[in-house]
Amino acid sequence: MSQLEQGTQVQPFLDKETETWSYVVYDRDGGSAAVVDAVLNFNAASGRTSSKGAQAIVSFIREKNLTLEWILETHAHADHLSAAPFLREQLGGRIAIGEQICQVQKIFREVFNLEREFLADGSQFDHLFKDGETFQVGALEARVIYSPGHTPADMAWLIGDALFVGDTLFMPDVGSARCDFPGGDAAQLYLSVKKILSLPDETRMFMCHDYPPQDERDYQCETTVGAQRRENIHLRDGISESEFVAIRKKRDASLPMPRLIIPSVQVNIRAGQLPPAESNGTVYLKVPLNQL
Numbered sequence: 001m002s003q004l005e006q007g008t009q010v011q012p013f014l015d016k017e018t019e020t021w022s023y024v025v026y027d028r029d030g031g032s033a034a035v036v037d038a039v040l041n042f043n044a045a046s047g048r049t050s051s052k053g054a055q056a057i058v059s060f061i062r063e064k065n066l067t068l069e070w071i072l073e074t075h076a077h078a079d080h081l082s083a084a085p086f087l088r089e090q091l092g093g094r095i096a097i098g099e100q101i102c103q104v105q106k107i108f109r110e111v112f113n114l115e116r117e118f119l120a121d122g123s124q125f126d127h128l129f130k131d132g133e134t135f136q137v138g139a140l141e142a143r144v145i146y147s148p149g150h151t152p153a154d155m156a157w158l159i160g161d162a163l164f165v166g167d168t169l170f171m172p173d174v175g176s177a178r179c180d181f182p183g184g185d186a187a188q189l190y191l192s193v194k195k196i197l198s199l200p201d202e203t204r205m206f207m208c209h210d211y212p213p214q215d216e217r218d219y220q221c222e223t224t225v226g227a228q229r230r231e232n233i234h235l236r237d238g239i240s241e242s243e244f245v246a247i248r249k250k251r252d253a254s255l256p257m258p259r260l261i262i263p264s265v266q267v268n269i270r271a272g273q274l275p276p277a278e279s280n281g282t283v284y285l286k287v288p289l290n291q292l
Helices: 052-063 084-091 101-111 186-196 225-231 241-253 261-268
Strands: 009-015 020-026 032-036 039-043 048-050 067-072 094-098 127-129 134-137 140-146 155-159 162-164 204-206 222-224
Touching: 009 052, 009 204, 020 052, 020 162, 032 052, 032 134, 032 155, 039 052, 039 261, 052 084, 067 084, 067 134, 084 094, 140 186, 186 241, 222 225
Parallel strands: 032 067, 067 094, 094 127, 162 204
Antiparallel strands: 009 020, 020 032, 039 048, 134 140, 140 155, 155 162, 204 222
16 A cells, blocks of 8 residues: 555644644655644743654654754744744754745734844745645655634645644644634635635644633544534534624633733734844843733
């Protein structure tokens, strides 16, 4: 049986602190790989960063003798810092995100009053993908699916037979992503999900987060398009756009801001790079008061 017949190889990594799943996606041992949504550990109380979690990804890639070609972000995350620059430094590869990141950069450049040198043109990333664009991960063909709603810049990555949906969808018993961030839109998310769920039922789907309901089960990262269509509590077949928008708006109104949204957004719109050091050589993150 060929590697393609066996399907895309996927190794998940869970950061329990932020309940985030990262992935190494590869065609075969000794072949080529992409990393999706890598996490840089961050202690909000001390302001210290750590690459401990990302180092586990580096070790796995080296053990499998893989060539890292792509470091993919599904969107500019609001709940964890990206470890993309660390991975590129250790292993090479190109950092990529959807081209609509420019919209998000423009919004948060104003919120944080960023330095004049910060350009809201996506140039911080190595590549900006367009909807429908295709690329290769070794022998695996990959396709970009634009899926806005959670933010204006969300992308899903279909790599071989594996779909990485970011925060667009969660496990069926958890539902869908919030849509109350700047530029978010519940009706748009509904349309994005319907596009995603038009893929074959057997398509494997990998989550960026999991929030096990009331500790009823352990963390999970994988489901299928078919399972989402049958079972998703917010977006299963038969739920109309107006019903979903009402569900989502009511739910969003009850949610607190993510604990790490302020540091995460400032770093992630820079492709994971920290802000430039100030005159004393120290890097600072801003806290805008009464803005978010």
